Amino acid sequence: MNDNLTAERATFVTHLECSLTGERYDADTLHNLSRAGRPLLVRYDLGGVAAALSRDALDARGTDLWRWRELLPVRHTNNVVSLGEVETPLIPIPKSGGANVWVKDEGRLPTGSFKARGLVMAVAMAKELGVTRIAMPTNGNAGAALAAYATRVGIETIVFCPDDTPEVNVREIAAQGGRVWRVNGLIDDCGAIVAKGAAEGRWFDFSTLKEPYRIEGKKTMGLELAAQLGWRLPRAIFYPTGGGTGLIGMWKAFDELEALGWIGSERPRMYAVQAAGCAPIVRAFEAGEEHAERWEDAHTVAAGIRVPRAVGDFLILRAVRESGGKALAVGDPAILAAVDDAARRDGLLMCPEGGATLAAYRQALRDGEVDEDEEVVLFNCATGLKYPLPAADQRLDRHGAIDFDRL
Template sequence: MVRYSYATHLECSVGHDRYDIRKLQGLSAAGKPLLAGYDLEALRREVRREEIARRPPNLWRWHELLPLEDPAWIVSLGEVETPLIALSHSPRPAGFRPPMVKDESRLPTGSFKARGLAVAVSMAKARGARRLAIPTNGNAGAAMAAYAARAGLEAFCFCPDDTPEINLSEIALQGAAVWRVNGLINDCARLVESGKAKFGWFDLSTLKEPYRIEGKKTMGLELAAQTDWQLPDVVFYPTGGGTGLIGMWKAWAELTALGWISPPLPRLVAVQATGCAPIVRAFDSGASAATAWENAHTIAAGIRVPAALGDFLILAALRESGGFALAVSDSAIEAARQQVGLRDGLLLSPEGAATYAAYLEAAAGGRLRASDRVVLFNCASGLKYPMPAVTARMDVRAPFAAGISLPSPGS
């Protein structure tokens, strides 16, 4: 019998002991992330990929591979399928195909965080949670605030001091309680953890619950369908907590088990900033886990995560895919953002720009083939980040006066 969801259990990512998917869950008894398991054999018998493709192009078209068992509990703000846009005019090495940008800025609240929070808030409400809390560099908090408001739940957000003002205002405007914290994202996470017993909130920190990763997984599912089930050769992904990267690798494993796609799978590239690159350091040293990064700093706040709970899962996905990890400087990120904006009209987030900078570096370093089909993830709208001030003025009483330079027509 066809089911709405084929989820059967939650499983520890290390010990593989199983947990009841019908109950609200956090970490495993070992303190490790839980991952949802599905009855893929039954799903393979009962559902065809062509049926998925005929549905409206949104996140919930993938409901068989999501943990929510009843559509009545869906909390939605219109999670659209995000486009693939070729960087046809931005610089690239001679003979290389234009890389494609998967532009997640089109989602509710302007970032990919909507995917994870749509599923997580739906699951939390279905399992009886009334209060939600999250540590956030901005975008996750904005998404949680929006979906919590939609669901009628209380929301509490803890943000590093230098979180962009527009993110803080967005969170507050949607009804969440929000605090600046004199520390980094890991310090904010400790505050959420310490307040759980006292305030009774459900902790939505990255990978401390098993639902956000299932929402993020839809990036990988969607990319497969958009490419006619022929995935790209290489995917560059801005990596902080790594939920999206881990989720996509999980998605492709599930699609492979269903027989909907075939190897080879994309090589995954984890992109970090030189000011906060624990995954790059661990990957390059051959380690299976990352050590915390000291004095983390970068303009790409979304990837400024000194220690990721899912570090071992990120590193495993990189190695299993034949991929690698790469760090780029803030100056390269700024230059990439300007190039893509000027040449292709896409206003990338700093994290998205980091993937383009990493693509250029990888291509120049011989880590890509000219024939590779490459996808870069832009995870948020550039409108949510500081931009250059505009200082030029014109006097209506003396328009185009001396000293004002305009290009000639056709130049």
Template sequence: MTCYVSHLECSVTGEKYEAGRIHTVSVSGKPLLVRYDLGRLGSEVSREDIENSTEPGFWRYSPLLPVSKSDNRVSLGEVVTPLVRLNSSAEFLGVGSGSIIVKDESRLPTGSFKARGLGLAVSMAKELGLEHLAIPTNGNAGSALAAYASRAGLSTTVLCPDNTPEINTQETMAQGGDTYLVNGLIGECGHIIADGIEEVGWFPVSTLKEPYRIEGKKTMGIELAEQMEWKLPELIFYPTGGGTGLIGMWKAFAELTELGWMDCPMPRMVAVQSDGCAPIVKAWEEGADHAEFWENAETEASGIRVPSALGDFLILRALRESGGFAIAVSD
């Protein structure tokens, strides 16, 4: 298989980093983004090649992914997740039948879209020769990491706030992850993992602390475009915590447009947060480039309880570039 990655790039300074090596964040502490030789890719791979692919789930988009050897792909039987039209909801809201669509990511292994990001991150960990991965999580990222890492033969350590739903911690342990509860929020879990990098030899797959979860999450955007015959919705509402999904989808749309595989208006991206933890919404309303730490974060939607996101500026950038917005809703 051909890998079209050209380099990695600091999301702030544009500084380039060599592909095929172990990276976390840039020297300035900002997320790294994977860049591709889209000119070469477009000359060798067509949209029809993607449509005719027999690869399972998100691996059908391998030309736009960074794994260079097929033996390093770690799969748990991913599928193309369905689009479900909420006709009754659309009628109730008076917006026209069929105009509200949900992408049902619960069909993926471990029951959530986290399988995309962690499946890709674990595959790259295998390719780069890593052995022990660690992650802080409020919810189902831990189980996705543990499941894919177990399939790959890698060790995992998962740190969760002590009020993480028990169903999430139980699933993570069942999938083989060493799981610990921390008296604090996800930030405190992240600090412990940062210490463990030097002391224990963990490799962090925390949100945006490595370059590849975004690449897995962007397959939501590619898949959505293919399902809609290379068109896109007018608006995309995305539940937002750390933001890799929203950032990844926006990256996918930009790459597809540059390839010439789409010729349609870009969707407006909408970040949806709980009003009990809405730092992105506050930053959006204030016109800020970065979000302030959200004190006393509390929401039943534990997976998006992120008081401070490393990629806050990337989320806000996507909202502004797309003409979108951020909104807080009650639990």
């Protein structure tokens, strides 16, 4: 049905590289972090990609995530896994945002969130490299995406989440064949359990950026955005930042597209959006630090960005600074007001993390950081249906006299 899933296509991975030291690692073998304890980045023979694939050929393919195969790490087509990774739409929000504001609605992906992009790739690579058991800490959506894809390829999964993770996420993970445990702590407490089990050889550790392939999946957000906009980029991107894989991934994507000659050297200003109750990247950005210390007593309604410590902190900060963007914090009331406003005025129901990007955009507009004439893309990272909405229960009696004037 879809050539992208079945056509044999050339692949171009040359090696992996430590994101801190540049040390080189072999491709096509299992890795977690580098010897320096930092994320590994996948490197490609981009000259080879340019020779094998033209922008026109790419434009002629179906628009799903696997169209980008030459820029992805999976070698063998029979390891491609899919639950229908559609190109996510760009939706204008003229009333709640402005005339030049688009929301990239990642809630349309399998399992309802952008986590599907990273996990479809990481699971395909786990299959390719013979992994049979995976564990992961999650705030909810990543675990759901992992469970769905791992189940599909027959890999066993165990997921650990903070004990206040939304019920819908926990049930979704279990329904899709993952084993799920609630832990009385935050995501890094869950990560410590995963790390301990991994050290004992009980499973492969799939934590954010601790394996090299989720970022390759996430970078398709950047590839896709360029293709959707006719091979140019917006002036600014507002991205909800927990572990930051997507921001790092998009930044990498833009460099790869430029190396291919498909876009120029202009880049969007990247705004890393965090919640005021958990803003380690913002604190480090403002202090001019290269790394971010753990944020204590993290709390926010936007659970997806409640990440006290990010292993890719320096990569996020580097991308934000190189782009001329900023790290911005917004409070929960502004987040909830943004979610409410986008739904009530533009008919678009966002998740709280998506709402955070709208709140940050408004703040940046007020502060003169962005201009209302600038084309801006906000990332709504998950469907708003996974999150609690205000109650609304007015009742009518079908047998009673109905006062139509008060309806």
